[in-house]
Amino acid sequence: MKATIYEGNKTFSVIHKEVEAPAKGEVRIKVAYSGVCGTDVHIYHGMMDKRVSIPVTIGHEMSGTIDAIGEGVSGFAIGEKIVVRPLDDRGVKPSDKGFNHICEDLKFIGIDSPGSMQQYWNVPSFVLHKLRPETDLKLAALIEPLSVAVHDVRRGELKAGETAVVLGGGPIGLLVAMVAKETGANVIVSEVNEKRIKKANELGLNAVNPTKIDLVKYVIEQTEGRRADVVFEVAGVQPALDVMCEVAGIRGRIVMVAIHGQKKEIDLFKFFWKELKLIGARVYEKEDYEKAIALITANELPFEEMITDVQPLSNIQQVFENIDKNPDGMKVLMDCQS
Template structure:
């Protein structure tokens, strides 16, 4: 690019149900920064739940957008391992030198999703035509990937983090409760790990998508999902259950789906209002049950997510519901609230 842009156009939430398109100067590149021309950024639950007023604690104005990818168009003076033209996925930006960052866990850094110098909450600026990032938060992608699919790197990393904790093995039975984008992403990864995957859902469009993707499907509004899991597993129950819906009833069902000994349950989703997890301490003791929580992905998880998407081992094309330009961000947020899968903000789509 002969002349680099001086300003960036971005979206920020200013209050419940309202976003604005604003401009700000592009920050000066530090030694290890790069300037990225964004290709796509998908609307995450973190984003649209604040649009709905469910995450007011995150603050305003919120310049979010973290499920993104783009092309590097300028380099800081000391950048060596990236070059102009590289397609990269956005990772988590930490301080880079605290114990959490040094161990590959920037989502545990105190500066993670902190306020920008000019007062924007979350300060990630993924919903922008240009953004500046440090190279320690970037991961190279196959440039031939559809940008809206490449933007699944971050959510896929969070799924991989949880799946590694669950220690899923080939031929095990894994139940995923919820066939939304994160539920089906969990289901895809569990299948890639060699498990037999059952998906429980109550909404017809999501049930249909899960069927088309080849999973065993339980319509939880038409039949008892716990009873059905027991039938499918010849009375044994599931080796592992993933709660991909933040709902007390769903969590109760998930615990009941587990086999009598050594069952594993993963609390994948956070919910507002907060769901309850009703588990007997004696059951955990006598059944030797394992309960896991997961949040975000490590740097290693991001690397694995890039490999899975770049090689086609995980195909997320069915999870992109619609694409909108940045100027229609208000409509895009509403579509995310009303829809079933990811709404993608695209920039300069060819």
């Protein structure tokens, strides 16, 4: 079989190796598609070399079918369509209070252990979610990032008729905006990249550029002064942190989706003055996956538009080089069987 290997120093290689039998408690997946995540790009840039054990196969946004079933695994059949929720929570402790998805000893499969950018992938059976026979496997590679968005909207307790402002129109921000709109909210996306604004518009979203218009004034106008009920911070930059407390209305909820690696400045006075709430949101829980699977299977939202390129596994090096050259694209999928 074909597998890709990240070797450090911005280098991937493609190797041929024996297909392995699944160990006890595991299944072997025939991987259909594996999406490139922002985290994979960070790994490629060497920013996570201390965490990944080089050489390693990365990838965690995938879809596939069951190819072999290990000892002790029941409830799955060969050929069944599945996705992986790449959270290894085997180290969960009572002090994690049942929140397995953010347990202290959580391991992320595809970063802390081998991932999906290969033809066949062995994983413990507890990470599997079944798809429906009619679920499109290409769209299903979006289930992992879509589950992030579903979780974020759920954490924000967004309701129909409320106004949501999404700061950042990258892949995660646009999926958050799509889920927020599907919830029945009025959604405003703020994005600085004109190509991404165009993409948001193609997805039927209202997107504006905060470097060209006064975003706070615009949100005030759009809401007759009420401002946003929920703000999603999905940009990960200081200007977004500056504006999030301004666009949030009285008792607004701010959902922190972006990963801020360093301490940043936030106007805490606004939290006091408007009784704002700041809510952390990290990955997803089982129910978020099930909702994302239902959304992808129904295929009533423009998910197809999110996939900007599909490339064979053997092109992995070019794929990552191209993402650096053209960072405007949305989701690139690796076709793991071609």
